[in-house]
Amino acid sequence: MALDKNPETARSFKLVGTRPLRPDGIDKVTGRARFGADMSAPGMLVGRVLRSPHAHARIVSIDTSRAEALQGVKAIVTRADFPAEVPEAVADILDNCMAGRTAFYDGHAVAAVAASSAAVARKALKLIEVTYEILPHVTDVDAAMRPDAPVLHPGRADESVPEGTPGNVISRVQYGHGDPETGFAEADRVVERSFRTAATHQGYIEPHACLATMGADGQADLWCCTQGHYMVRGTCAAILGIEAGQLRVTASEIGGGFGGKTTVFLEPVALALARKAGRPVKMVMSREEVLRASGPTASTSIDVKIGMTKDGRITGAAAELRYQGGAYPGSPVEMGTMSAFAPYDLKNVRTVGWDVVTNRPKQAAYRAPGAPMAAFAVESVVDELARGFGLDPLDVRLKNAAREGTRSSYGPTFPAIGLEATLRAAKDHPHWSAPLGEGQGRGVACGFWFNFGGDTCVSLNVNPDGTVSLSEGNPDIGGSRASMTMMAAEELGIPYEQVRTVIADTASLGQNEVTDGSRVTFAVGLATIEAARAAKRVMCERAAMVWGIDPEAVIWEDGAAKPAGPNAGKFEPMTLADIAAIASNTGGPIAGHHEVNAEGAGVSFGTHIVDTEIDRDTGAVKILRYTVFQDAGCAVHPAYVEGQFQGGAVQGIGWALNEEYIYGEDGVLQNPGFLDYRVPVASDLPMIDTMILEIPNPGHPYGVRGVGETPIVPPLAAIANSVADAAGIRMTDLPMSPPKVLAALQAGAAGN
Amino acid sequence: MVKVRIWGSLAAFTGDRTEVEVEAGNLRELLDGLAADFPGLRPQLDRGVSVAIDGRVYNDSWFTPIEPDSEVVLLSRLKGG
Numbered sequence: 001m002a003l004d005k006n007p008e009t010a011r012s013f014k015l016v017g018t019r020p021l022r023p024d025g026i027d028k029v030t031g032r033a034r035f036g037a038d039m040s041a042p043g044m045l046v047g048r049v050l051r052s053p054h055a056h057a058r059i060v061s062i063d064t065s066r067a068e069a070l071q072g073v074k075a076i077v078t079r080a081d082f083p084a085e086v087p088e089a090v091a092d093i094l095d096n097c098m099a100g101r102t103a104f105y106d107g108h109a110v111a112a113v114a115a116s117s118a119a120v121a122r123k124a125l126k127l128i129e130v131t132y133e134i135l136p137h138v139t140d141v142d143a144a145m146r147p148d149a150p151v152l153h154p155g156r157a158d159e160s161v162p163e164g165t166p167g168n169v170i171s172r173v174q175y176g177h178g179d180p181e182t183g184f185a186e187a188d189r190v191v192e193r194s195f196r197t198a199a200t201h202q203g204y205i206e207p208h209a210c211l212a213t214m215g216a217d218g219q220a221d222l223w224c225c226t227q228g229h230y231m232v233r234g235t236c237a238a239i240l241g242i243e244a245g246q247l248r249v250t251a252s253e254i255g256g257g258f259g260g261k262t263t264v265f266l267e268p269v270a271l272a273l274a275r276k277a278g279r280p281v282k283m284v285m286s287r288e289e290v291l292r293a294s295g296p297t298a299s300t301s302i303d304v305k306i307g308m309t310k311d312g313r314i315t316g317a318a319a320e321l322r323y324q325g326g327a328y329p330g331s332p333v334e335m336g337t338m339s340a341f342a343p344y345d346l347k348n349v350r351t352v353g354w355d356v357v358t359n360r361p362k363q364a365a366y367r368a369p370g371a372p373m374a375a376f377a378v379e380s381v382v383d384e385l386a387r388g389f390g391l392d393p394l395d396v397r398l399k400n401a402a403r404e405g406t407r408s409s410y411g412p413t414f415p416a417i418g419l420e421a422t423l424r425a426a427k428d429h430p431h432w433s434a435p436l437g438e439g440q441g442r443g444v445a446c447g448f449w450f451n452f453g454g455d456t457c458v459s460l461n462v463n464p465d466g467t468v469s470l471s472e473g474n475p476d477i478g479g480s481r482a483s484m485t486m487m488a489a490e491e492l493g494i495p496y497e498q499v500r501t502v503i504a505d506t507a508s509l510g511q512n513e514v515t516d517g518s519r520v521t522f523a524v525g526l527a528t529i530e531a532a533r534a535a536k537r538v539m540c541e542r543a544a545m546v547w548g549i550d551p552e553a554v555i556w557e558d559g560a561a562k563p564a565g566p567n568a569g570k571f572e573p574m575t576l577a578d579i580a581a582i583a584s585n586t587g588g589p590i591a592g593h594h595e596v597n598a599e600g601a602g603v604s605f606g607t608h609i610v611d612t613e614i615d616r617d618t619g620a621v622k623i624l625r626y627t628v629f630q631d632a633g634c635a636v637h638p639a640y641v642e643g644q645f646q647g648g649a650v651q652g653i654g655w656a657l658n659e660e661y662i663y664g665e666d667g668v669l670q671n672p673g674f675l676d677y678r679v680p681v682a683s684d685l686p687m688i689d690t691m692i693l694e695i696p697n698p699g700h701p702y703g704v705r706g707v708g709e710t711p712i713v714p715p716l717a718a719i720a721n722s723v724a725d726a727a728g729i730r731m732t733d734l735p736m737s738p739p740k741v742l743a744a745l746q747a748g749a750a751g752n
Numbered sequence: 753m754v755k756v757r758i759w760g761s762l763a764a765f766t767g768d769r770t771e772v773e774v775e776a777g778n779l780r781e782l783l784d785g786l787a788a789d790f791p792g793l794r795p796q797l798d799r800g801v802s803v804a805i806d807g808r809v810y811n812d813s814w815f816t817p818i819e820p821d822s823e824v825v826l827l828s829r830l831k832g833g
Contacts, residue, residue, distance in 0.1 A: 174760030177770075259833020338828060411827060412825045412827075413823055452830055517833075597812055709832060
């Protein structure tokens with residue numbers, strides 16, 4: 001375990017905290033960066049997937065004979081081309097990548113073709129004859145929990161589900177302490193409301209893409225766009241029944257992930273096609289496929305009940321959360337249930353969560369999975385209570401804020417945390433006291449996320465010319481190469497430009513956890529610092545050798561080995577470049593490496609303020625001003641931290657106002673494209689202002705705290721609270737799209 | 753003995769108790785002890801859990817020490833995006 005009890009928070013950094021240019025910037029703006037679809041191989045085939053047009057159907061038969069006879073078709077795979085038995089951990093993943101006996105959602109893969117061209121592949125798909133027996137379907141979470149709902153997986157409920165519960169409920173979870181009913185009895189007012197949030201997609205710009213090769217000798221290579229190539233290796237090897245060591249996976253540059261690329265969709269299929277065809281196979285999803293058949297987040301239905309005294313003290317809190325995670329178990333309801341009331345110090349709190357399956361694509365992680373929906377519901381009710389008593393909503397949150405020593409709503413007692421600091425910063429900020437115009441409103445909300453660490457490897461090589469090559473195993477989504485370069489250079493005492501960081505393939509480093517959980521700057525940063533320290537120890541030994549003194553008598557300072565003191569002897573400092581130049585003469589190449597399961601990451605809190613204006617003729621909500629306050633522990637590259645804050649806010653704005661999966665009565669997705677699934681664009685947005693707070697994380701040598709996920713937690717509620725302030729309507733059903741807002745305005749009543 | 757707080761829905765497998773005691777000096781002994789003393793917890797332990805020890809969350813590190821007065825809380829396995 002990696003907990004470092006002595007963060008160097010008092011040290012003054014030379015590089016950490018500055019804003020150097022990103023090392024991948026030129027490649028990305030000039031088009032030289034290679035993304036998932038940019039790799040080619042000699043003899044490469046084009047892979048395409050045949051997808052179910054039905055929301056729920058038994059696959060009676062698949063006849064591929066006519067497609068196989070088409071000139072240019074080199075391989076066709078169905079579920080029959082995968083092992084009949086796979087490890088339980090990947091069974092649902094395989095079934096999601098290639099349907100077995102049943103197609104569980106519109107877009108579910110049922111067969112795939114590898115052909116000499118895209119045109120031949122498309123034609124071949126039309127020649128595959130699938131006989132379906134259409135089954136009744138359900139796509140809504142509440143409908144799926146009714147006793148008469150069609151059941152997707154009879155018998156899959158786990159031991160937590162009470163007997164007699166409808167069959168699409170897979171698990172139940174409960175958190176909390178005290179007795180909410182006692183708390184409600186002590187309240188001056190109790191508000192109980194129900195909320196619904198739509199499924200949204202992460203909306204990454206780059207579709208899923210990969211290139212697979214597999215030789216007759218069993219050696220396979222995969223190039224793909226992913227948040228975790230080690231995860232891809234392990235999952236694909238388990239699904240295909242091959243040895244992980246024979247499969248080398250290289251991560252391409254990645255055009256966004258946000259959690260959606262923490263699993264596999266095309267990759268095992270491409271490998272199966274390559275194995276069957278004996279040729280490389282490239283597969284690229286269309287946008288329609290991304291929306292229909294990758295992993296959006298859960299849609300939810302949530303009831304919240306909170307009691308408050310007239311001076312703003314929360315006396316009791318309860319929530320029931322129902323999340324549908326698509327056609328397989330595993331919605332993020334557990335995290336929603338744990339995080340819902342995390343910002344508050346509560347004596348009486350209870351949350352109950354239900355994991356439900358429906359005929360939708362299997363959900364994938366999306367930034368702080370499960371938390372934004374729960375925060376939307378809870379923060380809306382907190383706001384309604386505060387406004388009802390005429391209290392300042394920030395004061396109410398400060399009064400109830402979780403602090404060091406608070407027993408959290410999910411159990412553990414918090415160590416030092418930054419929530420109160422974000423609330424005070426928000427209260428002191430000019431945004432909070434700025435005047436509002438007619439028809440404008442201001443809302444505030446808090447958010448929480450756990451953060452974690454996990455398996456991490458870093459290797460640092462000192463090159464003969466005094467430059468440094470750093471290899472890490474986590475795809476760089478948010479600028480982590482720059483942060484790692486900075487931390488390595490800081491630790492070694494050399495310029496940023498002397499270090500180049502690359503993302504190594506799966507054969508070059510040990511196991512690395514996926515780029516998720518806001519873990520990379522924390523965990524990979526920690527391993528980078530330790531790898532640099534290991535290299536410094538070697539360099540001190542080499543200098544000691546040259547000087548003929550004891551290695552313990554040498555220190556590393558300002559990028560050079562120096563005698564530790566007058567007693568060590570009088571020698572001119574040897575710089576990293578000096579030592580690198582004579583490495584062959586002093587024992588050979590110099591490197592440092594560090595492998596760790598970096599557990600013990602610190603939790604994160606944020607507070608958002610947003611101003612809105614409602615168009616009373618159309619119901620459109622305009623975002624006028626937005627400010628994010630969040631604790632980063634230590635902002636290694638502040639521009640990237642700000643970028644995470646801004647990106648989370650913008651994705652939250654889309655979730656709050658426009659984005660939703662719309663299913664027809666037939667269970668088919670109605671809006672699988674960016675024209676009809678509308679993400680915010682620059683012209684929809686003001687500049688998102690940010691304030692970085694730095695309350696050091698004692699679990700990291702420089703005090704770093706993950707920042708990537710928390711910023712998407714508060715926006716949904718902050719915007720709903722702002723709309724309530726602007727127009728006097730409490731929107732409880734996301735997205736707050738113009739037709740819904742207009743209907744609420746016309747109803748002229750609180751609630752919709 | 754270490755006091756372990758478990759989440760509410762697991763109490764069905766611990767005789768309605770949300771706090772149990774287990775003989776353990778590290779995370780591995782804690783998980784083994786829970787499985788041995790409360791077999792009803794095994795399916796959940798097999799699916800995976802996270803454990804908060806004195807406010808910090810651990811997933812896998814078996815030999816993370818646990819002191820007799822440590823605050824130990826069993827949590828659903830954390831997943832991120």
